[in-house]
Each structure stands twice: as structure tokens, then as C-alpha cells.
Amino acid sequence: MQAELAKHQARIESAGYDVVAPPVPGQQFDEDQLIELLPGVVGVIAGDDPFTERVFDNAPDLKVLAKWGIGMDAIDLPAAAAHGVDVMNTPGMFGNEVADCAMTYVLNLARHVVVIHERNNNGEWFKPEGMTLSGQTMGILGFGNIGQSLGRRALAFGMNVLAFDPAPAAASVAAEMGVQMADLDTIARTSRFVVSTAPLTPETFHLVDAEFLSKMRADAYVVNVGRGPIVDEAALTQALDEGRIAGAGLDVFEVEPLPATSTLRHRDNVLLGSHNGSNTHEGVVRTSARAVENLLTALAKVSS
Numbered sequence: 433m434q435a436e437l438a439k440h441q442a443r444i445e446s447a448g449y450d451v452v453a454p455p456v457p458g459q460q461f462d463e464d465q466l467i468e469l470l471p472g473v474v475g476v477i478a479g480d481d482p483f484t485e486r487v488f489d490n491a492p493d494l495k496v497l498a499k500w501g502i503g504m505d506a507i508d509l510p511a512a513a514a515h516g517v518d519v520m521n522t523p524g525m526f527g528n529e530v531a532d533c534a535m536t537y538v539l540n541l542a543r544h545v546v547v548i549h550e551r552n553n554n555g556e557w558f559k560p561e562g563m564t565l566s567g568q569t570m571g572i573l574g575f576g577n578i579g580q581s582l583g584r585r586a587l588a589f590g591m592n593v594l595a596f597d598p599a600p601a602a603a604s605v606a607a608e609m610g611v612q613m614a615d616l617d618t619i620a621r622t623s624r625f626v627v628s629t630a631p632l633t634p635e636t637f638h639l640v641d642a643e644f645l646s647k648m649r650a651d652a653y654v655v656n657v658g659r660g661p662i663v664d665e666a667a668l669t670q671a672l673d674e675g676r677i678a679g680a681g682l683d684v685f686e687v688e689p690l691p692a693t694s695t696l697r698h699r700d701n702v703l704l705g706s707h708n709g710s711n712t713h714e715g716v717v718r719t720s721a722r723a724v725e726n727l728l729t730a731l732a733k734v735s736s
């Protein structure tokens with residue numbers, strides 16, 4: 433958002449607000465930094481910053497929290513409501529972007545592109561056998577905007593697509609698309625790629641756990657573009673160490689940035705991202721405009 437701020441600053445100021453954009457340390461502020469910054473602030477456009485009860489307790493002027501993006505897992509929504517803070521996100525903004533990112537992991541894992549590239553740079557002419565995507569099964573956990581965009585891509589590659597999502601709306605879209613709703617057991621046992629595109633909730637925490645991984649095929653891959661804690665990384669490490677699955681592609685992690693000591697590092701069969709699935713020029717432009725719109729609309733409502 434900060435890269436786009438100059439385009440929107442005059443509009444925000446003409447609505448009567450001063451704009452402050454303190455440099456973000458790394459991926460997001462921590463609680464103490466937010467508490468220091470928030471007094472005097474009536475509206476915020478936030479990334480994945482932790483808006484906990486303690487933060488709301490110490491933000492006496494805050495009226496509106498406009499989430500830049502979709503996942504609201506870093507925001508304590510009941511605490512926001514108790515403090516009278518209006519919270520909204522930008523739904524539907526990153527369907528194509530994050531689906532492209534997931535498909536990038538799928539294609540790279542199927543054809544070992546990164547490994548070949550690295551070996552070529554080291555002077556080696558490496559020719560590992562890959563996988564034909566057409567005819568393979570992809571199981572998608574969470575069939576919302578991103579899951580459906582990914583499903584369309586996988587179908588276009590000739591894959592069979594299964595989806596797990598408790599929402600009735602997901603089932604009706606799946607039926608129209610030719611995607612089959614399935615339970616977790618079926619997805620674990622039959623998919624060559626299990627892709628998480630779900631939000632982080634108490635129900636999705638460690639959805640891909642030791643039990644799920646134990647049911648997976650030995651030639652199957654886990655891809656996670658939803659939220660890190662959906663996959664139990666300790667259980668994933670063990671499954672990889674024991675060769676019980678073929679590999680993984682991870683855009684998101686239980687702790688971000690990924691610690692240098694992570695047991696997932698330095699494996700030819702694991703692709704590591706940097707929670708960057710939504711980060712395209714077009715996506716940033718679109719989402720920033722929507723977040724500003726959301727912020728100003730909500731501020732106008734609370735001040736009227």
C-alpha cells in the first residue's frame with residue numbers, strides 16, 4: 433500500500449485527514465509498535481499487523497480498520513467490535529494472483545524447474561523425470577475466490593479437481609465448474625497435489641497435520657498459499673524426512689519471515705516463498721484503491 437500511497441494521499445487529505453505512513457519494519461508492525469503509533473489515529477489501512485485486544489485497548493481514537501487484503505486472522509474481530517472499531521477487508525481482490533502463485537508451485541514441482549536451473553548454474557546438465565499434469569488430481573482445501581481461480585487453472589491443464597469447503601456456496605460453484613466436492617480423507621488419499629487456499633481459523637489450524645500427511649500418496653505434494661499454520665510444519669518435516677510425500681511448495685509459514693534454522697530449508701523437493709503470492713503490480717494497484725475507498729467510506733459513516 434505504501435508504494436501506492438502518493439496516488440491516494442490528496443484524496444484522503446481532501447476528506448479532512450492527515451496521513452502518516454511510518455516505515456514498516458519487515459513484513460508488519462508488532463503489538464508494541466502499533467500501540468506506540470495508534471494514539472491520535474482514527475483510521476488505519478493495515479496489512480497482517482496484529483490488531484489484538486491489547487492493541488485495541490491502547491488505540492483510543494481508532495474508529496476504522498481497513499484491511500489491505502483478505503485474511504483477517506491477525507485481527508481480533510470480537511475485540512474490534514467491543515471497542516466500536518469498524519473492520520472491513522478487500523474480498524475477491526487476489527483470486528487470480530494467488531492462484532497464479534499456487535500454479536507456479538505446482539508446475540515447478542511437477543517439472544523440477546528450480547532444481548534444474550540451480551544445477552545448470554553449477555555446470556550440471558540435470559535431466560530429472562517430471563510429471564504430466566494432465567490426468568493428475570489436485571485437491572483444494574478452501575474453495576473461495578483463490579481456490580476457484582486455482583480450480584479453473586488446474587482444469588485447463590487437464591487435471592481432475594477435488595475441493596474441500598464447508599460453505600454451501602462453494603459446492604454450487606464447484607458443480608458448475610466440474611469440480612467435485614470431497615472430504616479430507618479422499619483428498620489426502622487421492623491427490624497428487626494438495627493445495628491449501630483456506631483462511632486461517634480455529635478449524636483450519638493444522639488442517640494438514642500428521643494424520644492427514646500419513647494418508648497422502650508417497651508421490652504427492654503439499655502446496656500452501658493460504659496461511660502458514662494451516663500446515664503443521666513439524667509433521668511436514670517428518671513426512672519429508674521419511675520420504676512419505678514427494679515434496680512441498682510453501683508461500684506461507686507458521687513463523688514469518690521463515691527462521692534461518694527452519695527444517696524446511698535446503699531441500700531439492702521443497703520450494704520456499706516469502707508470503708508474496710498476492711504481490712503483483714496489478715493486484716497492488718487494485719487492492720490499494722479498494723482499501724482507500726473502504727477506509728474513506730467507513731470514516732464518512734462514523735463521522736456523520
Ligand SMILES: NC(=O)c1ccc[n+]([C@@H]2O[C@H](COP(=O)([O-])OP(=O)(O)OC[C@H]3O[C@@H](n4cnc5c(N)ncnc54)[C@H](O)[C@@H]3O)[C@@H](O)[C@H]2O)c1
Nearest residue numbers: 503574575576577578596597599630631635657658709710
Ligand atoms: N499467499 C498470499 O499472499 C495470500 C494472499 C491473499 C490471501 N491469502 C489467504 O488466502 C485465504 C483465502 O482467500 P480467498 O480470497 O479465497 O478468500 P474467500 O473468503 O473467498 O475464500 C475462503 C474459502 O475458505 C473456506 N473455508 C472456511 N473455513 C474452511 C475450512 N475449515 N475448511 C475448508 N475451507 C474453509 C470458505 O468457506 C471460503 O469458501 C485468505 O483468507 C488468506 O489467508 C494468501
